[in-house]
Amino acid sequence: TLVGSRIRRIEDPRLITGKGQYIDDLDLPDTLFLAILRSNVAHAKLKRVDVSDALKMPGVVDAFSGLNIKVENRPRNFPMASTEILYEGQPLACVLATDRYTAYDALERVQVDFEEIPAVTDPLEAVKESVSAVEGEKNLVYTKTYSSGNPQRALDGSDRVVELQLEISRIYPAAMETRGLLVTYTPNLLTVYAPTQSPHFMRRYLLEAFGKDVQDIRVIQPDVGGAFGSKLFPYPEDYITVYASLRTRRSVKWISTRSEDIRSTYHGRGQIHRVKAGARKDGTLTGIVDDLYIDLGAASHGTYLADIAATMLPGPYSVRDVLVNVYGVRTNKTPLDQYRGAGRPEASFVIERIMDALADEIGMDPIEMRKRNLLRELPYKNPFGLQYDSGDYLQLLERAEKVFREMESRARDLQRTGRRVGVGFDFYLEQNNFGPWESASIRVRGDGKIIVIIGAAPHGQGTATGIAQIVADELGVNLEDVDVRWGDTSMIGEAYGTYGSRSLTLAGNAAIMASRKLKEKAVRLAAQFMKSDVEELRYEQGKVTNVKTGKFMTLKEIASKSMSSLGGVWRYREEPGLEATAYFGLNNYTYPYGSHVVMVEIVDGRPRVLDYYALDDIGKVVNPMLAEGQVRGGVIQGFGETVLEEIVYSENGSLLTGNFSDYAIPTAVESFNVKWEYLETGKSEALLPSKGIGEGATIGTPPALLRAIEKATGKKLTRLPVRPEDLLP
């Protein structure tokens, strides 16, 4: 079978030979270029924005400011500031010109009068409410309590209690391709080319805002150079560009520069956890109390990330006495949203830091400590009601432990020679397949070509290859006969998209269901053509065979006969055509799990990875090469988050890491090899019993890597990323 095999990505030949069509490759005649004027201060009273001088410039077609559209939980005055500037990079005005150079030049002629007022950037300062991030409003905009059992009593009854302030800095989801949008105008129908993770979300949101001005909006996703969670929902610039197209009745393109992107693409993470956790001398985790501060920036739509982190905080361990107080705080920074892992890396970082800290405190082996607390029976309802589904956590942990012991003994040899080497280990629980469902359609064309259209919207993952494997197996045809397509709202009625590591499982299972409907139809059509009873026919290996006579028709023959007049069938018993659509949703999240083991050396003041091992259980693995690719990329991103990447603001809210020379992402130079293995014990309840792998490694990497650095430096580490001073001898 193809499912389970390492098959090369069918997407790649086109992309690696430079034939990809990214949004800025699309050139349509008479397109205006839109450039956005952004605030260069964090907090100010906005008195006047005057575009009249810009409008006088040759080549400038239009310019405007003060556009306001109501979208829930976005900054007041969205998508453009009109009375108050709330963060550096917030859109203030835009210019439309016949080319991009003129548009940017004209921005300099927009006059802005404002009066700076105090900004607040530190969420722990902001909760004190002495400086308002938004005039006349509270900074603390969201509080929630997750409570189970009696954590205070549990801490009081513990042999040891640790208190930690764990900080996870803000990071920039640095996709290779910056954001952009291209809108083509025709009366009543806008076509929006959007490098998005969900064309259907884009359509829904845009129709909500502009539905009274157009009959429909078609969204097409061109090739997308990565997203990592950041391109799921429309941004201010998307609304501005669509509005500009409607206003000018012209096609409009907006492409963000890297320095615009770094201040305007919603940042990720940004959480501080003040935790107390207790254990008995035998290593039993007794209780956790956590004050979770999430730095929302100038909006409040990122609160769900705190909810995910809070409910996942107990991780794979049996602790029942847990209290998490969530504080969602607004600051004068770019709004916060999801970045690969979205809440689960934060939870995993906190619980794994707790396990290491407690193990150190009671003088116990950290793996023994984890074993003592690891859940043995599944399914299991966690203290906050999450239903962990399936698997054998201990089996996986013990396998990773072997790797850890072996790495540790090599590390000890190196340490004896004076090298600063350490090994880290973690166990992580993932929650994915975020809902609610996904769709897939299969159409067999008259020429026999099988077109599969999925509602998921991959943008680098290689999903089309995985889906092609699934469908080819299910229909018993060659991989080359299956053509997987996606990313156009006019190809598929309703859909969701690619996020929450859901596409393979949800779209894959929808594709299986659609394939099965299609096979039934093929049998009914074949019965008509072969003058047989349906009962005598079997669909097998891409053909329908009469079990009595041995005669058969291939899927291609059935399709072409059904769909062409040349087939000579003019009286239809069966409805012609060979296509089917199916929708698939699970009634729970899936909970894959894994373990990372890493050996690090501090060389010239920098952590260098000497060995890296990751082990995952995601149920049925469709294509181990694709899954491994996800793990490798995720580990390198996790390395960036642990060692290099940090969005830093000055106290008055100016962004100090506004380009790639100040904001360091991992490059080929810092990259290293990752060994990956997998188990298939924890199956999901789907027809194809898979779970997601798209985000796992960004969850599993930071706790193990930070532990390794802690061991190599002998220091207690509580912050992501580590800073140079943490690494000094």
Ligand code: MCN
């Ligand atoms: N796969 C598999 N067997 C499984 C599960 C998955 O072979 N049991 C394969 C799939 O065929 C697919 C890949 O692994 O090629 C990931 O599938 P899945 O876990 O279903 O995740 P999604 O396709 O839904 O991808 C989303 C996930 C998320 S949420 C982020 S963020 C992220 C990530 O994918 N962003 C990425 N990986 C990324 N990879 C790239 N190149 N670019 C991004 O922006």
Ligand code: MO
């Ligand atoms: Mo994501």
